Amino acid sequence: MRAICLGVTACLLSVLAGGQQSTKPNLDAAYKLIDTCAARRMKAEQIPGLALALTDRNGLLRVTTYGYSDIETKTPVTSETRFEIGSISKSFTAISLLQLREQGKFDPQQPITRYLPWFSIHSKYRPITSHDVMTHTAGLPRDRDDVPSSLYQAAGVRDRWTGYEPGKYFAYSNIGYQIMGYVLEEITAKPYAETVRAHILEPLGMTHSDAVFTNDTYKRLAMGYMPLYDDRPYNPAEPLIPATWQEYAAGDGSVVSTAPDLAAYLRMLLNHGAGPNGRIISEESWKLLTQKAAKVPGEENTWYGYGIFSREVEGHRYIEHSGGMTGYSTRMEGDLDSGLGVVALENAPLGPEDIASFALQAVRAAEERRPLPSLPEEVPMIKDAGDYAGTYTAADGRSFVVSDDGGQLALTYKGQKIVLQPRGTDSFFVSHPQFALFDLHFGRDKGKVMEAFYGGEWFTNERYVGLRQFSSAPQWAGYAGHYRAAPGNFRIVLRKGKLWLIAPEDDEMTLTPMPGGYFALAYPGRPARERISFDTPVHGKTLRATLSGVAYYRTFTP
Numbered sequence: 113m114r115a116i117c118l119g120v121t122a123c124l125l126s127v128l129a130g131g132q133q134s135t136k137p138n139l140d141a142a143y144k145l146i147d148t149c150a151a152r153r154m155k156a157e158q159i160p161g162l163a164l165a166l167t168d169r170n171g172l173l174r175v176t177t178y179g180y181s182d183i184e185t186k187t188p189v190t191s192e193t194r195f196e197i198g199s200i201s202k203s204f205t206a207i208s209l210l211q212l213r214e215q216g217k218f219d220p221q222q223p224i225t226r227y228l229p230w231f232s233i234h235s236k237y238r239p240i241t242s243h244d245v246m247t248h249t250a251g252l253p254r255d256r257d258d259v260p261s262s263l264y265q266a267a268g269v270r271d272r273w274t275g276y277e278p279g280k281y282f283a284y285s286n287i288g289y290q291i292m293g294y295v296l297e298e299i300t301a302k303p304y305a306e307t308v309r310a311h312i313l314e315p316l317g318m319t320h321s322d323a324v325f326t327n328d329t330y331k332r333l334a335m336g337y338m339p340l341y342d343d344r345p346y347n348p349a350e351p352l353i354p355a356t357w358q359e360y361a362a363g364d365g366s367v368v369s370t371a372p373d374l375a376a377y378l379r380m381l382l383n384h385g386a387g388p389n390g391r392i393i394s395e396e397s398w399k400l401l402t403q404k405a406a407k408v409p410g411e412e413n414t415w416y417g418y419g420i421f422s423r424e425v426e427g428h429r430y431i432e433h434s435g436g437m438t439g440y441s442t443r444m445e446g447d448l449d450s451g452l453g454v455v456a457l458e459n460a461p462l463g464p465e466d467i468a469s470f471a472l473q474a475v476r477a478a479e480e481r482r483p484l485p486s487l488p489e490e491v492p493m494i495k496d497a498g499d500y501a502g503t504y505t506a507a508d509g510r511s512f513v514v515s516d517d518g519g520q521l522a523l524t525y526k527g528q529k530i531v532l533q534p535r536g537t538d539s540f541f542v543s544h545p546q547f548a549l550f551d552l553h554f555g556r557d558k559g560k561v562m563e564a565f566y567g568g569e570w571f572t573n574e575r576y577v578g579l580r581q582f583s584s585a586p587q588w589a590g591y592a593g594h595y596r597a598a599p600g601n602f603r604i605v606l607r608k609g610k611l612w613l614i615a616p617e618d619d620e621m622t623l624t625p626m627p628g629g630y631f632a633l634a635y636p637g638r639p640a641r642e643r644i645s646f647d648t649p650v651h652g653k654t655l656r657a658t659l660s661g662v663a664y665y666r667t668f669t670p
Contacts, residue, residue: 142478143174146471149487150178153467156490157348160337161189162458163371164467166475169382169451173475175371181334181459191372192320194333195457197442198365198435200374202289203381203401203419204308204323205363206246208296210397210418211311217299220246220400220418227295230267235274242295244278245288246418247405251275251641252285253660255600261362266291271661275634275641282406282416283641286364289419293363304363316376316387321369324361329368334459336439343594343601343669344549345541345618352460355439356599365437374444374455381420381431382446382453402431402448409638428476436461438599443468452476492534493519500554502573504564507580511571514564523552535618549603549670551618567614568592568605582609585625590652595664602664604657613644613659633659 150162161179165172177189212218223239224231233240233252244250251274259265265287275283293304300307305324313321322329336355339346360366369377380387385398393401402422404415414423421432428449435442441463446453454472456464466488473485494500497516505511512525514532521532523542532540538554538561547566555563562576572580584606592606603614604623611623613633623631623644632640646654655666 138478138481138484139475142474142484143176145474145484145487146467147176149470149474150176150467152487152490153464154179157346157460157462158352159458159460159462159464160352161193161334162456162464162467163189163191163193163195164457164464164471165371165375165455166471167375167379167382167453167455169379171379172372172375175375177371183335183337189334189459192370194320194329194368194370195442195459196325196333196336196360196365196435196437196440197367197369197374197457198437198440199286199289200433200435200442200444201323201363201365201367203433204312204367205289205292205296205304206401206417206419207312207393207397208307209242209246209292210393210400212296212299213400214394214397218242218295224291224295227298228266228291231291232270233272233274234270237274237277240274240278242292243405245285245292247279247416248282248284248288249279249406250285250288251278251281251283251639252288252291253642254284255286256660256662260358261290261360261366263294265362266294268661273641273643273660276639281639282408283638289364290362293366296363304361305366308367312377312392313373315389315392316373316380318369318373318376321367321373323367324359325366325368326359329359330357333368334440336437337460338439339461341548342599343603343616345535345551345616346462347541347543347548349543355461358438360437365435369457371455371457374442374457375453378444378446378453378455382448382451434463434465436463445469445472447472447476450476450479452479491520491531494521494532494534497521499561502561502575504571504573506569506571539618550614553620565607567603568607568612570607584609584611587649590649591646591654591657593653593666594669595657596667597662597664600664601667602659 160183161181163177165175167173175191179189181187181189181193209218220243221241223241240250253272296307297304308323337352338355340351340353380392384395385391385393401418402420403417406416408414408416414421423430428447430445430447432445441458441461443456443464445468452475454468456468458464477484497519500514500521501516503511503513512523515522523530523532530542530544532542535541535551540552542552550567553565554561560575564571588606588611592604594603605612613621621633621635623633626632630643630645633642633644634640642660644657644659646657648655657664
């Protein structure tokens, strides 16, 4: 594939498409502020194209499009440009099942086996119910990289294990909603897309949307783009390339839509399930859809219902969901108290959450006649930046210095000073070739920053007090390396005597040895629900890692 470097023109605004300009001066000012925010973010992250729709309960407020649906042909994004919306599709699956519940054909409290008699998974706990699956509390594995959209995704969990008692913990699972899509097909005896089209898309007038994408769909979609490097955190300085393509028809992410169409869907949610031509779901079903069924760990005041997140924002209750597919990412947010909402769709897997949230914040402020929010800082200030200052040294003597530069963090390495870019709590991107594969993470003890981690490398500062030598099983060093399947990959590192799995987006999970020769895999502080094992050693290095039944193979790259 040909690499494409995006220039400034990719973030220029295209002509306003759809909607009407407001006659309210404060709202017009909010729109201009949103356009500025979008242009800045697109330039900073090299986003090819973006469609942004604002709505209230009564109708569409504004649709604005930016950039290109196809960079090579310079085709602009328009209000009719289609995008894959990814996991926002999960709420379509949930609504379709709740419609069946209203007809007495589906009960979320019943075991999955009532609808899929062949469903099975290794478990020592009670049977898994649809409620468990739809709230991501079933203990199911998250993904499977080696199987495209097919019924085998649901059947294949027979070779996998539940991580914990159903209903006890929230742990996001795409496989779970693939299973629920097949439950829908089993009950209706119709293809998933046909049911969603007839009972959601058509009643809402979503004429440019569908619940399946095939090779014929490809011709009508925005071109998806992905980072050239798929094995590391995204670096905006690197080029994007056309994304790989596959057909898809499963219940976790097979809807394609436009900004106006998805705004019509969000309007229905803001109206508690009522569409322009009648109810899509009853008030009771809407309450089940948006219920606070499962607390999301690590997120303040955030809950999951059936395919929908909810949280509190400045005293208002929001419903929301993001979506990501190869080459695409989306965001949907609705304020249930003000009746305002936003959808954002882009043809890159970078995530328009910040743009969408700022847009909703600005419009809400304008409607409430409050001062408009300030634009997000192009280089964010770091709260308590001085906490990180110090010299960090590895066991082999290599070191770097972190300094507080007026609220920004700078790292000096081999005489070069680099401004650190925040990527999460105590996590930063370092724009330097020696820090290309992982983000830089800092560790605290009793609130004080004492150490830093880069992949398997460990650095301590002058405040660190503790062990400096750690033991581990001799063979563990041979597990460390870069493993690939089609299309996924991850790295295993050995750090402070423990094994860690680091995904390309820099998520880190711990490996805990278990009886039977495998490791339990979990995010720190959360229950394990995946298993990994290593085999086929050659010259002391294992050549295969089997992650929850999926084989990944050692590759030559570091």
